[in-house]
Structure formats: C-alpha cells, structure tokens
Amino acid sequence: MPAGGWRARLRNGDEVAHLMALLFGLTLALLTTLVAFELVVNSSLARHRFGWSFLTGQTWDPVADQYGAAPFIYGTVVTSAIALIVAVPLGIGAALFLAELAPRRISDALTLVIELLAAVPSVVYGLIGVAVLVPLMRQYVQPALQRVAGSIPVFTGPAYGVGYLTAGLVLAIMIVPFIVSVVREVLLAVPREQREAALALGSTRWESTARVVLPYARLGVFGAVFLALGRALGETMAVTMVIGNRPEISASLFAPGYSMAAVIANEFTEATGNLYLHALVEIGLVLFLLTMIVNAFARILIVVTTRRGTAA
Amino acid sequence: MKTRIGFVLTLAAAAVACSGKPGEPPSASTPSSGARVSVTGAGATFPYPLYSKWFDEYHKRHPGVEINYQSQGSGAGVRQMLAGTVDFGASDMPMTDEQLGQAKVKVLHFPTVLGAVVPTYNVAGITQDLNFTPDALAGIFLGTIKKWNDPAIARENAGITLPASDIVVVHRSDGSGTTFVWTDYLSKVSPAWKLRVGSNSSVNWPVGLGGKGNEGVTGLVKQTPNSIGYVELLYAVQNELAYGAVRNAAGTFLKADLAGVTAAAAATAATMPDDFRVSITNAAGPDAYPIASFTWLLVPAHIADQNRGKAIVDFLQWMLADGQSMAAPLSYAPLPKEVVAKERQTIAQVHVGS
Numbered sequence: 001m002p003a004g005g006w007r008a009r010l011r012n013g014d015e016v017a018h019l020m021a022l023l024f025g026l027t028l029a030l031l032t033t034l035v036a037f038e039l040v041v042n043s044s045l046a047r048h049r050f051g052w053s054f055l056t057g058q059t060w061d062p063v064a065d066q067y068g069a070a071p072f073i074y075g076t077v078v079t080s081a082i083a084l085i086v087a088v089p090l091g092i093g094a095a096l097f098l099a100e101l102a103p104r105r106i107s108d109a110l111t112l113v114i115e116l117l118a119a120v121p122s123v124v125y126g127l128i129g130v131a132v133l134v135p136l137m138r139q140y141v142q143p144a145l146q147r148v149a150g151s152i153p154v155f156t157g158p159a160y161g162v163g164y165l166t167a168g169l170v171l172a173i174m175i176v177p178f179i180v181s182v183v184r185e186v187l188l189a190v191p192r193e194q195r196e197a198a199l200a201l202g203s204t205r206w207e208s209t210a211r212v213v214l215p216y217a218r219l220g221v222f223g224a225v226f227l228a229l230g231r232a233l234g235e236t237m238a239v240t241m242v243i244g245n246r247p248e249i250s251a252s253l254f255a256p257g258y259s260m261a262a263v264i265a266n267e268f269t270e271a272t273g274n275l276y277l278h279a280l281v282e283i284g285l286v287l288f289l290l291t292m293i294v295n296a297f298a299r300i301l302i303v304v305t306t307r308r309g310t311a312a
Numbered sequence: 313m314k315t316r317i318g319f320v321l322t323l324a325a326a327a328v329a330c331s332g333k334p335g336e337p338p339s340a341s342t343p344s345s346g347a348r349v350s351v352t353g354a355g356a357t358f359p360y361p362l363y364s365k366w367f368d369e370y371h372k373r374h375p376g377v378e379i380n381y382q383s384q385g386s387g388a389g390v391r392q393m394l395a396g397t398v399d400f401g402a403s404d405m406p407m408t409d410e411q412l413g414q415a416k417v418k419v420l421h422f423p424t425v426l427g428a429v430v431p432t433y434n435v436a437g438i439t440q441d442l443n444f445t446p447d448a449l450a451g452i453f454l455g456t457i458k459k460w461n462d463p464a465i466a467r468e469n470a471g472i473t474l475p476a477s478d479i480v481v482v483h484r485s486d487g488s489g490t491t492f493v494w495t496d497y498l499s500k501v502s503p504a505w506k507l508r509v510g511s512n513s514s515v516n517w518p519v520g521l522g523g524k525g526n527e528g529v530t531g532l533v534k535q536t537p538n539s540i541g542y543v544e545l546l547y548a549v550q551n552e553l554a555y556g557a558v559r560n561a562a563g564t565f566l567k568a569d570l571a572g573v574t575a576a577a578a579a580t581a582a583t584m585p586d587d588f589r590v591s592i593t594n595a596a597g598p599d600a601y602p603i604a605s606f607t608w609l610l611v612p613a614h615i616a617d618q619n620r621g622k623a624i625v626d627f628l629q630w631m632l633a634d635g636q637s638m639a640a641p642l643s644y645a646p647l648p649k650e651v652v653a654k655e656r657q658t659i660a661q662v663h664v665g666s
Contacts (some may be wrong), residue, residue: 063510063515121531211408240485244521256521266485266486269384270388270513272513286500
C-alpha cells in the first residue's frame, strides 16, 4: 500500500531529516539574499546620484550631501593588508611550533591561552590599543621608524600615534589567535606517515615540516588566513578607536585614516537625510561585496591548488 | 560614559520590573484611571541620563503610566518619529523643514533642557584656563591657525607663555548633537567656516583626528600633546576636565556653567519662534555662554489614542514644573522661565483623541 510505504518512510525519519536539512540550508541562502536585497534597496538614492563615482570619490561631506567611499575602502584594504603581513608569518610560525616542535603538554596549555585570546571582545582590543599601543607608537615606534626609514613616504608625517599602522597592528593582534588555532589543528591532522616517510628519505626535521607537512596542509592554512582576513575587513570597534577617523587617502601609514565598518558605526545613528543614510548603506553594500570577492578568491585559490597538488 | 549608561539602563530595567504590582491603586492624577498606559519614545543620547530619571520619577508618581525610551541617537529619533514607530521622538537638533514636510502629522518641538559644549585642551606646561575668541576657535578648527603661540590665541592670554608647537585638532568621529552645536556656533561666528564646512551632526572636517564619543575625544586630547577638542559641558564637569573660556557676543570671556547656559536661552526667549526650532549659539547678553543648545522632545500635534495622548500631555506639564528641578543636580541647565511659559501655551496645541 503506497500510503503505508510513505508512512514507513516517514517513521524511518529519512524524509523528515532530509526536508529539515533542506529547509535549514535554504534559510541560509535566503538570509544572504535578504541582506543583499536590503543593502541594494536602501542604497538606491546614493547609487543613482553618484553611480560608479561613489567608489572613487574622495569627499565625504554630510553638509553638502556629497559622498565618496574611496578613503574608507582604502583604509579597510590598507589596515587589513598590514594585519595580514604581520599576522600570517607570526601565526603560522607559532602554529608550527605548537604542532611540530613543542611537547604535547606545553602545546595544549598554550593553545588554551590562544583560544582565550580569540574570545576576547574586540572593544577590549581597542582599549588596549588606545591605552598601550597608541602612546607606544607615538613616542617610540613612529619616531624610530622615521629615523631609520624616513625617506620612504609610508613612514613620514607627524606621529599622532593613531593611524593606519596602529589600526593594522591592533587588527594583527586580533587575528593572530585565529590563524594559530586553526593552522595548529590542520597541522596536527596531517597523517604521521607523511612525516615518517619524509624522515625515512633522509630529510631533516625542518625539511619534513617545510616541504611535506606544510604543503600537505596548505588548504587549511589558506582557510585560516582567509578566515582571519574576513575578520580584519569587518572589524569595527577596535579599528575606529585607533585609526583616527579621518576620511582621507594618505600615502603615509602614520596618517589618520578611516575604514568602511567604522564610518557606518560612527555615523549611522545620527544620520539625518535620506541621501546620507543611503550613502552609508551603500558603504555597507561595498563591504559586503568586498567580503564576497575575497571569499570567491579564496575558493578559486583552493580549487587551483587542489588540482595542481597531490593531496586534498 | 558607556558603562554609566549601561548602569542606568540596568537601574531603569530594575525599576520597571519592580513596579507594576497589580494591587497598586492608580494615583488620582493618572490620566486614565485604572488602565495601564505604555508610551514609547526614542532619540537623543545626550539627555538620556536625565530622561531616564524623569520617566522613572514620573512612573513613581503615576504608576499606571510607563514611558519607555530608547536612546538610539537624534537621527534615529527623528526617523522613528516620521515612521510612526514611536509615540514621541527626541533630538539634539531641530527637525529641518524638509523633514517636517515628510511627516504625516504636524510635529511639535518641546525644549526640555539645555546643554553646552566646551573647548578642552592639553598644552604642555599650561595649567591655567585659556581664553578663546570665536576667531581663534574657528581658525584652529579650520587649520588656518597652526601653532599655539599664534597671536590670535596669545593676544587674549597675556601672562601665559604658549609653546610654538603644532596644534592637534580632535573632533567627534560619530555623528552627534555635540558636533552640531559646535559647528553651528562656528558657522555663526566665522563666515569662512560657514562657507567651507557648515553645520551638521557630522561634517567634513578640514583638519584633525576623530574620537568616538566624548570619551574618545577626551582620551585623544589627554594622550596627544598640544591638542584641542570639544566635549559636552556635562561630560567635562563629571570628569573634572580642564576647559577654556569663550568670548561671547557681548565681548565677555565666559567659562561655561549651568547659569551661563540658561542665560543664553533666556536672552533668545523674546525672539524665539513659536515652534521652538531655534539655535541659541552666540546669544546676546553679557552672561550668555555662546556655545549652548536646547534639546527637544518631538511630539505629534495629533495623538489619536486617548490614554497615551493624555499621558504625554500630562508628562510635558510635569516636566516643565517638577522635572526642571531635577536637571541641575545631573549637570543639565534648566529652561529659563520665559521658555517654560511659552511651552505651556504650546502644549495646548496637542490634540488628543480622534
């Protein structure tokens, strides 16, 4: 009897589980679509008024209703880049130590500490940035950099303490724990045989780590880096506390700047006037697209390296 | 500031939780005897500590009326008011003609208290209060006055040796009523400022670093040698910050205090428009502190719901009477009596019922 068969299948739970899983999966897709939809709809005024010049415009003037997002895009990209340049070598190095070299007990203890770091709210990092890093940068680091490398334009200008460099460093501190804990897990998951085979062929410990273990785990390492980049791009509170909040593109890393997430957080609540509000939402849209592009890029990178490499 | 607001919020939440005992008899003056009335408002953060106290105290006197206020910012207050999602709004800036045009019903402005903005600075070796002329402040914030020993500053500070160091300007990075008052003042005293920058809750600053909130500006000023910024008087008083005197329209150098702020409002009372949408910066009168402003409640002129309408009208009356005496202890300047009298007449314009 078909009805009985249907009931039996229902009782087995397969259909139900299938349906539920499908529903949950669709919910995620729906949420993303809704976010994109809302961002597009609520930025229509700014998009029609400024078109593509919104992305290249450098003036942000709420009084004259003139909006350009270039300084914010620049600030987000530059601070995230500084963060990655500092955090990736540091994070991978620390993870290598924890996974390959340190005794298991020390490794576990340190990992616990690092995971605690990852759970610290970003406003706390911002406070540490303001209270510790900013004075340190103004009094010691920036003058020293200026003495040593003052001829390079990126290290010129007055040392305020706040600015791109400080924001990038705070971001680096924030994303290192992510990189360390994910990369460590990935390295630990590399099968023992891989290392043993390399050692048996006569390679040193370093050669086995650098030529066998790391390449084997590179997918996970990429994953960790892009997870960290995602966090750096979207970070709001800690950045706005130390970046100086000045919508201006400067070659010098000492100069105060601004980021996309920071300007939305700063100005959204008090934004009067529809065009102003739509311009802020359009910045949100740009940030959304930027994260999408970064994620897509990560996917492509993973696909390409998987095809070329030996292990998945 | 954040933590204090959090604390006040907790208190308010606790107060709300503790009230509402079913057996409590409604007091005689409760607008709707017996029925529980819940009124919601949203808007300005600057007067929030006082509003929170007002709504709490009012609730104690009228247990049947509960006023919930979300301090989301003036912009949000105006938006929610226009969208009709709250019963009343609150703003540190008067609504513009354009915004009033979007409103489905007529919106009335009721000044509640006054705030002021003061220049705060950190100059190496200076412990005295500095005097600032309007031109000096405008020049510093425009970036045309670059050094502390510029004659425009030094002239009015005889006897103080100002350093020849660069001035670091600090402003608010978040949109804020404080910035509106500050830039509104600079627009009035400096044609160059009005032309280049103008006034708003956020502006395109010619120079300087941005700090988030009063605490962000204060932090940057304290940390950065030879810097100057601006904060609310309330914040400067509570945190015992040093701040400078500003020359008012009558030519007197005045350090901001509550009396000077109320005097600024009193000086403009005679010429005040009937809708109270008025800027009182650079007010006339020898006692008037020049960088001051009202903060407003935004109330629809027609409230269909009888109970809520009566509650709002009754609260406005109470706020103008008993409420005003609660302002000064919290460092808000109370309204001058001329403005209170004028507002009483305006309350009559609120039409309750269908």
